[in-house]
Amino acid sequence: MDYLVLILCLYLLWGLFQALSFVARGGRKARPSNLPPGPRPLPIIGNLHQLGDLPHKSLAKLARTYGPIIKLELGFVTTVVISSPALAKEILQTHDAVFSNRMVPNSVMAHDHDKFSVAWVPVSPLFRYLRKIYNSQIFSSKKLDLNQHLRSKKVQELITSVRKCACAGEAVNISEAAFRTSLNAISNTVFSLDMMEPLHPARELKEVVWQIAAEAGKPNLADYFPVLKKIGLRGPKHRLEVHFEKIFNIFDDLTQRRLQLRTETGSDKCNDVLDNLLDLVEDKNETLDMSLVKHLCLDIFVAGGETTASTLEWAMTELLCNPEKLVRAQAELHQVIGKGKQIEEADIPRLPYLQAIVKENFRLHPAAPLLVPRKSGEDFIAGGFTIPKGAQVLINVWAMGRDPSIWDDPDKFMPERFLGSDIDVRGQNFELLPFGGGRRICPGLPLALRMLPLMLGSLINIFNWRLEEGVTPENMNMEDKFGMAIQRAESLKAVPIPV
Ligand code: HEM
Numbered sequence: 122m123d124y125l126v127l128i129l130c131l132y133l134l135w136g137l138f139q140a141l142s143f144v145a146r147g148g149r150k151a152r153p154s155n156l157p158p159g160p161r162p163l164p165i166i167g168n169l170h171q172l173g174d175l176p177h178k179s180l181a182k183l184a185r186t187y188g189p190i191i192k193l194e195l196g197f198v199t200t201v202v203i204s205s206p207a208l209a210k211e212i213l214q215t216h217d218a219v220f221s222n223r224m225v226p227n228s229v230m231a232h233d234h235d236k237f238s239v240a241w242v243p244v245s246p247l248f249r250y251l252r253k254i255y256n257s258q259i260f261s262s263k264k265l266d267l268n269q270h271l272r273s274k275k276v277q278e279l280i281t282s283v284r285k286c287a288c289a290g291e292a293v294n295i296s297e298a299a300f301r302t303s304l305n306a307i308s309n310t311v312f313s314l315d316m317m318e319p320l321h322p323a324r325e326l327k328e329v330v331w332q333i334a335a336e337a338g339k340p341n342l343a344d345y346f347p348v349l350k351k352i353g354l355r356g357p358k359h360r361l362e363v364h365f366e367k368i369f370n371i372f373d374d375l376t377q378r379r380l381q382l383r384t385e386t387g388s389d390k391c392n393d394v395l396d397n398l399l400d401l402v403e404d405k406n407e408t409l410d411m412s413l414v415k416h417l418c419l420d421i422f423v424a425g426g427e428t429t430a431s432t433l434e435w436a437m438t439e440l441l442c443n444p445e446k447l448v449r450a451q452a453e454l455h456q457v458i459g460k461g462k463q464i465e466e467a468d469i470p471r472l473p474y475l476q477a478i479v480k481e482n483f484r485l486h487p488a489a490p491l492l493v494p495r496k497s498g499e500d501f502i503a504g505g506f507t508i509p510k511g512a513q514v515l516i517n518v519w520a521m522g523r524d525p526s527i528w529d530d531p532d533k534f535m536p537e538r539f540l541g542s543d544i545d546v547r548g549q550n551f552e553l554l555p556f557g558g559g560r561r562i563c564p565g566l567p568l569a570l571r572m573l574p575l576m577l578g579s580l581i582n583i584f585n586w587r588l589e590e591g592v593t594p595e596n597m598n599m600e601d602k603f604g605m606a607i608q609r610a611e612s613l614k615a616v617p618i619p620v
Contacts (some may be wrong), residue, residue, distance in 0.1 A: 126390060131529070132392065136382065141205060146330075148457075150585040153357070153500050153507045153509055155189050155506055155507045156191040156192050156506060156507055156509065157187075157188075157190045157504070157506040157507075157508070158187045158188060158190040158191060158192070158506075159183070159187055159191040159193050159379075160183060160186075160187070160193065160257065162193070162194035162389075164492060165198060165576070167193065167194030167195055167196055167197070167345075168194055168195060169195050171193070171197055172195070172576065173181065174603060175601065175603050176491065176603060177228070177491055177517055177520065177603070178519070180202050180204070180491070180515070180517050180520065181204065181517060181519065181520035183202075184202065184204040184517065184520055187239055188322065188504075189204045189207075189208055189504065190202070190203055190204075190206035190503060190508075191204075191206075192210055192506075192512075194222050195345050195347055195513070196226075196342070196344075196346045197345065197347060197348075198344070198345055198347075198510055199511070199513070200510075200512060200513040200514075200515060201513070201514050202491075202515045202516075202517055203503075203509045203513070203514065203515070203516045203517065204515075204517045204520040204521060204524075205504075205521065205524075206501055206521055206527065206550075206551035206552040207504075207551070208504050209516050209521070209551045209558070210339060211503050211504075211552060211553040211556035212416050212495070212503065212514060212516065213516065213548070213551070213554070213557065213559040214559050216501065216503075216553075217279070217559035218244075218498070219497060219498045219499055219501050220251060220495045220496070220497060220498065220501075220514055220559075221244050221495065221498075221559060221560050221561050222244060222495065222498060223240070223241055223243075223493060223494060223495060223496060224344075224494040224495065224496045224498050224514075225241050225515040226337070226341060227335060227341055227343040227344055227350050227356075227357070227363070228336065228341055228356075228358045228360075228361045229241055229337065230271070230358060230363050230366045231358050231361035231362040232357075232361075232362060232366070232369070234365065234416060234419065236337070237412065237413055237416035238417075238419070238420050239251040239252060239415050239417070239564070240420055240421060240424065240493065240603075241257065241361060244560065247272075247408075247521075249412050250319070250408050250409075250416065250419055252411070252560070252564060254398075254401070254409065254417070255564035255565075256564065257396065258394075258397045258398070258401065259394050259421075259564075260564060260567045260568055261567075262567070264366050264397065265466075265567060265571060266292055266366075266433070266466075267392050268309075268313075268392055268393055268394075269465070269467075269571070271306075271309035271310055271313060271393065271468045272306045272309060272466070272571070272575065273308060273463070273465060273575075274309065274313075274578050275302055275305045275306045275309055276284040276302065276306075276463055276575055276576055277463060278302075278305070279298060279301075279302045279576065279579070279580075280366065280463060280579060280580075280583055282298070282310055283298070283580065283583075284582060284583075284617075284619070286376040286616075286617055287584060287616075287617040287618060287619055289618065290508060290614060291301035291616070292614040292616045293614065293615060293617055294612055294613075294614050295433075295434050295437050295438075295612070295613040295614065295615055296430070296431075296434045296608070296609065296612040296613055297612070299330075299400070299429075299430040299431070299433040299434045299437075299576070300327075300426065300427065300430040301327070301430040302428045302433075303425070303426050303427075303430040303433065303572065303576075304326075304327055304330060304422070304429075304430070305423050306429075306572050306576075307422060307426060307429075307568075308326065308395060308422070309393070309423060309433075311393060311394040311395055311418060311421055312375050312393060312394075312395050313391045313395075314375065314456050317381075325367070326368070326370060326371055328424070329364055329367050329368045329371070330422045330423060330426050330427075331369070332359065333364045333366050333419075333421055333423050334426065334427045334604070334606070335604065336357050336360050336361055336364065337357075337360065337361070337423065338603070338604030338606075339357060339358045339604075341356060341358075342356075342358075343356060343358070343519070350419050350489040352434025361424070362579070365419065365457055366403075368419055368422070368488075369415050369419070372414075372415045373415070375395070375410065376395065376399070376414065378395070378401065379391075379395055380399065383396075383399070384462075390409055391522040394418075394421070395414075395418075398414050398417070399414075402414060403537060411553075414561045421437060422564070424562065424563075425565050425568065425569070427488075427604075427606040428488040428489065428565075428569070428606045429472050429488075429569050429572055429573065430489050430603075430606075431486075431488050431606045431608040432482065432483070432486065432569070432573060432576060432606075432607070433573060433576055434609055434612075434613050435482055435485070435486035435609065436478060436479065436482040436486075436577050436608060437577070437580065437586070437613060437615065438571070438597070438599070438613050439478075439482055439485070439534045440478070440480075440581065440586075441586055441587075441588055441594065441597075441613070441615055442594035442597060442599075443534050443594070444594075446478065446534065446536060447581060447586070449474060450475055450478055450536075450579055450581055451582065451585075452620070453473075453474045453475065454475065454578055454581065454582040455582070455620075457471050457472055458472075458578075458618055459581060460582070461582065461583050461620055462582060462583070463579045463582075463583065463620070464574070464575060464579050464582060465579040466571045466575055468569065468578075469574045469575070469578075470575065472578060473540060474536060474540070475574050475577070475578050476539075476574060477536035477537065477538075477539040477540050478536045478577070479551070479570070479573050479574055479577070480539045480544070480545075480546060481534060481535065481536040481538065481539060482534075482545050483522075483553065483555040484522040484528070484553055484555075485523070485532075486523060486536065486601070487518045487519055487522060488555065488556040488560045488606040489516070489555070489557075489606065490517065490518060490519035491515040491516065491517055491519070492515065492518060492554070492557045493514075493557070493561075495513075495514040495515075495561070495603075496511065496512070496513060496514065496516055497509065497510055497511060497512045497514055498510065499591045516554065516557070518553075518554045521551075521552055521554070522552075523551075526550075526553050528552075546566075546570075547562075548562045549568065556569075583619065584617035584618060584619060584620060585614050585617070585618045585619075585620055586598050586615045586616065586617055586618070587615065588615055588616075588619065589614050589615065589616065598610060598611045
């Protein structure tokens with residue numbers, strides 16, 4: 122009899138657990154069969170404990186055991202991780218329509234950002250409209266050509282500040298300098314504005330962007346246990362509410378100043394992104410309004426700043442660890458541009474080795490190693506397994522970049538592998554996808570591919586670099602830190618010497 126009571130209790134507990142799981146999963150039904158292989162999940166936490174501090178590396182390791190498509194339970198979120206170019210192509214290109222919506226993190230719901238941001242809205246007329254604005258009004262070749270002088274000025278200032286360190290024999294904190302220059306190049310492209318200008322309200326912008334990126338990069342339990350969203354604990358979402366409020370106030374202020382200038386002068390002669398957007402707001406046939414402009418600017422700063430900065434820092438790190446590659450790059454620059462000169466965007470096509478360095482660096486250090494999570498719109502068969510509807514889909518581009526079945530000596534920094542090769546980073550070569558692919562490919566790609574060679578090329582054409590006392594390529598900490606963009610765990614500091 123006692124046994125019967127015990128079994129009944131166990132059944133009741135099991136039933137209760139299943140019901141709670143169902144609620145926590147947001148009410149989705151039982152899974153289809155033939156799910157991808159993967160490690161056995163623990164109750165409640167699933168496989169969360171297997172992610173570690175560097176999920177792209179832990180997932181690459183799991184892929185070596187279970188194959189190029191694996192399934193994990195992250196809390197109550199079924200997650201499928203893809204680690205092969207063939208399957209990435211299915212998800213990002215062939216069946217793009219099924220996978221082009223995002224898994225929206227709880228924190229970006231602050232200020233309804235998820236409802237107005239191109240990065241999070243589902244594929245819809247608004248999404249297509251915003252993408253059209255990015256492609257034709259912000260980052261088209263024509264528009265970027267028109268405001269390239271704004272970025273060139275920022276690189277000039279970077280050189281001036283590095284020269285001061287060179288004169289004093291001081292090391293440059295490359296991470297700091299890269300973030301400042303990337304953000305300044307972006308703020309000039311968008312607002313014709315220097316964020317470092319004293320007494321200007323926008324000088325706070327750098328700090329706020331930094332805080333937003335830091336907050337958005339932190340793991341949030343509410344994303345794995347949907348039931349926590351309903352409890353409404355004060356967490357990352359609340360903190361982002363505060364930061365978004367601050368940044369929106371800065372954007373409001375800048376926009377008001379510009380509107381006043383346009384009224385006073387009767388023209389829009391800045392030729393920057395803000396002018397282009399305000400022209401659209403004033404055009405009655407367009408959907409764009411001031412609220413959308415604010416969310417759009419937020420995306421540009423947050424998505425563009427840290428990604429570009431950490432990519433530049435990694436590229437400098439690789440060159441300092443591989444002096445013979447640095448010498449070869451400098452030889453190309455000295456020959457094509459002239460020793461000691463700043464490079465301009467128009468020079469980039471004439472610098473194949475510099476471009477190869479940028480690609481090789483993207484292969485080894487993609488700023489978003491798992492891309493930005495997608496969501497499966499239906500039960501879908503890929504690689505012989507079912508990706509269930511509603512599952513989070515991650516593409517491990519970091520794992521593909523280091524896969525020895527795709528690349529010779531994958532851990533070696535060898536820009537030469539891209540010389541004379543057609544492989545590019547624009548979403549057509551699925552073994553190299555630092556910007557993702559398909560209809561959600563990074564819209565900032567054209568800007569990033571101008572800024573990176575511009576900054577990197579100028580830094581190495583004007584200066585020689587040496588590591589700080591006691592640091593050698595052999596003992597240098599090459600670990601990374603997972604966040605909104607993958608950064609170096611330890612900031613790179615290097616001493617510039619004029620060439
Ligand atoms: C090294 C620089 C950069 C890297 C590596 C990078 C990488 C990425 C990746 C991997 C995605 C997700 C793509 C996908 O889901 O397939 C993305 C999306 C996005 N990026 Fe970038 N990005 C960079 C720079 C920029 C810049 C400079 C901007 C803007 C100024 C920008 C704006 C965006 C936006 C708005 C999205 C969301 C697009 C959407 O969901 O439709 N990014 N980026």
